[in-house]
Amino acid sequence: MTLQSLDTPARKGRGIPAPPVRAFLSRYGLVTAFLALWQVSSTVGWVSPAVFPPLDRIAAALWTGIASGALVDDIAISLQRAGLAFGAAVGLGIPMGLLMGQLRPVERALDPILQIFRQTSALALYPVFILLMGLGETSKVFVIFWATLFPILLATIGGVKQVDRKLVEMAESYGATRVQVFRRVILPASVPAIFVGLRLSATTALLLLIAAEMIGANKGIGFQVMNAQYNFQIPLMFAAIFLMAGLGLAANGILVLLQRRLCRWSQD
Amino acid sequence: MTVALERGGVAVRNLSKSYPLNGEVRPVLRGMDLTVRGGEVLAIVGPSGCGKTTLLRLLAGLEAPDRGEVLIDGRPVEGVGTERAVIYQEPRLLPWLTVLDNVAFGLDLRGVPAPKARDRARHYIRLVGLSEFETAWPRQLSGGMAQRVGIARALTVQPEILLLDEPLGALDAMTKLTMQEELTRIWREENVTMVLVTHDLEEAIFLADRVLVLSSDGTPPAVIPVDLPRPRDRNASGFVDLRRTLMARFGLH
Numbered sequence: 092m093t094l095q096s097l098d099t100p101a102r103k104g105r106g107i108p109a110p111p112v113r114a115f116l117s118r119y120g121l122v123t124a125f126l127a128l129w130q131v132s133s134t135v136g137w138v139s140p141a142v143f144p145p146l147d148r149i150a151a152a153l154w155t156g157i158a159s160g161a162l163v164d165d166i167a168i169s170l171q172r173a174g175l176a177f178g179a180a181v182g183l184g185i186p187m188g189l190l191m192g193q194l195r196p197v198e199r200a201l202d203p204i205l206q207i208f209r210q211t212s213a214l215a216l217y218p219v220f221i222l223l224m225g226l227g228e229t230s231k232v233f234v235i236f237w238a239t240l241f242p243i244l245l246a247t248i249g250g251v252k253q254v255d256r257k258l259v260e261m262a263e264s265y266g267a268t269r270v271q272v273f274r275r276v277i278l279p280a281s282v283p284a285i286f287v288g289l290r291l292s293a294t295t296a297l298l299l300l301i302a303a304e305m306i307g308a309n310k311g312i313g314f315q316v317m318n319a320q321y322n323f324q325i326p327l328m329f330a331a332i333f334l335m336a337g338l339g340l341a342a343n344g345i346l347v348l349l350q351r352r353l354c355r356w357s358q359d
Numbered sequence: 360m361t362v363a364l365e366r367g368g369v370a371v372r373n374l375s376k377s378y379p380l381n382g383e384v385r386p387v388l389r390g391m392d393l394t395v396r397g398g399e400v401l402a403i404v405g406p407s408g409c410g411k412t413t414l415l416r417l418l419a420g421l422e423a424p425d426r427g428e429v430l431i432d433g434r435p436v437e438g439v440g441t442e443r444a445v446i447y448q449e450p451r452l453l454p455w456l457t458v459l460d461n462v463a464f465g466l467d468l469r470g471v472p473a474p475k476a477r478d479r480a481r482h483y484i485r486l487v488g489l490s491e492f493e494t495a496w497p498r499q500l501s502g503g504m505a506q507r508v509g510i511a512r513a514l515t516v517q518p519e520i521l522l523l524d525e526p527l528g529a530l531d532a533m534t535k536l537t538m539q540e541e542l543t544r545i546w547r548e549e550n551v552t553m554v555l556v557t558h559d560l561e562e563a564i565f566l567a568d569r570v571l572v573l574s575s576d577g578t579p580p581a582v583i584p585v586d587l588p589r590p591r592d593r594n595a596s597g598f599v600d601l602r603r604t605l606m607a608r609f610g611l612h
Contacts, residue, residue, distance in 0.1 A: 257447070257449065257451050258451055258453060260421065261445075261447070261451040262464075262468070263421070263439060264419060264421060264439050264444070264445045265439075265444070265464065265465040265468050265469075265516065266439055266440075266441060266465075266468060266469065267468050271468055275453075275464075275467075275468070276453065279453070279455045280455075282455075354455070355496075356454055356455040356456075356496045356497075356498070357454065357455075357498070
């Protein structure tokens with residue numbers, strides 16, 4: 092009787108842990124090199140500093156923007172738009188997906204229409220939403236909601252559908268009621284799939300946010316990217332772009348952390 | 360009928376079940392009669408498609424018969440029941456629960472308070488020799504260990520009847536032999552009725568009081584008693600003779 096995965100508790104992850112410097116370089120070496128190349132080519136003049144300003148000027152623009160509060164307002168309004176839309180997509184997508192995944196006829200009837208909606212770019216529909224809801228906040232939040240709903244919904248349906256029928260039967264043979272089967276088997280089994288949808292949707296939300304803010308907005312990080320470019324404040328433009336990337340990384344990081352907490356059982 | 364009334368006794372009366380296959384209805388069980396005494400071990404053997412798993416699923420109440428009935432403790436079976444527990448070929452553990460929580464799963468479903476359920480689960484984890492692994496996740500277990508957890512989970516609900524559907528079929532030869540001895544020990548300690556579906560004739564002789572031989576060509580089922588003292592010696596002449604008799608029934612040598 093052996094237990095290979097338990098008898099080596101000292102080693103976490105795969106392989107022998109690398110020394111810290113090497114571990115850092117192997118993971119972030121390319122990013123560091125890219126940023127260094129940017130800084131050097133801009134200051135030396137290999138690329139036009141007007142188009143690619145050195146990183147220190149971008150950092151200064153970011154700092155000024157945040158210290159003066161101008162960019163903070165943009166961040167706040169952008170987070171509010173993306174957050175509202177994402178929250179609504181989660182609140183609607185997960186329960187709907189859990190229900191649809193269990194009711195085959197409902198799922199079969201709705202699947203074609205969902206596939207069509209999913210394949211229709213939300214951006215292409217944005218003019219329609221503007222027509223229906225005006226150019227204000229509603230259409231912006233709605234277009235993000237629309238784009239984020241489908242990855243969550245489809246991932247949840249997929250998660251529920253792929254639950255091992257044998258586990259369900261096992262629970263039933265112990266006398267589990269339908270509610271117990273759902274709570275104790277179907278729901279936990281679907282969590283990893285749901286997280287795949289959540290992470291996809293979080294990325295989509297930020298993508299759509301920028302697009303929506305580039306049309307008819309006067310605030311927000313996406314607006315700031317366009318606006319800075321019009322006014323030829325290139326460092327500010329890049330500051331806003333980096334800010335966006337940072338938000339994306341942060342959102343993904345939070346979701347990964349949450350997933351680790353909820354799915355400890357599936358990690359190596 | 361008195362035998363069927365004792366604790367853990369099973370009576371099968373005129374049981375029939377058929378399945379649709381390629382547009383035609385294929386009968387797998389035709390008017391079967393069978394009695395299992397309380398505390399007895401009955402092994403069911405036969406070629407694939409002979410209905411041995413179907414019979415077990417009908418006993419478990421996971422499927423309903425077309426005709427006839429199953430009586431347990433003298434009462435007709437309608438669906439699953441708390442006096443029966445099923446052990447499958449795969450351990451069917453919930454990967455998001457620890458070994459302890461998996462074993463307590465059946466009691467949790469029945470609303471037994473968590474501390475009491477855990478206490479009883481610990482007892483059966485000890486019985487299958489896995490006390491050190493209470494907090495392990497299923498993915499960390501070997502096949503034999505996972506199957507032991509499945510067995511402990513079934514024992515924890517303290518059934519009168521254990522229904523085993525090729526429980527050792529997926530294990531390697533060595534583990535299988537150890538587990539057969541383990542099952543004998545558990546059966547003796549728990550005083551439980553066992554109905555065991557297997558395709559391993561030696562396993563049937565090693566474990567069972569009687570072997571039910573099913574066929575897929577319409578030959579009526581036969582019951583062969585195993586009158587050998589336990590613990591059984593696989594090389595004893597009685598054991599070898601019985602294995603030869605059983606193998607001859609399947610045209611094997």
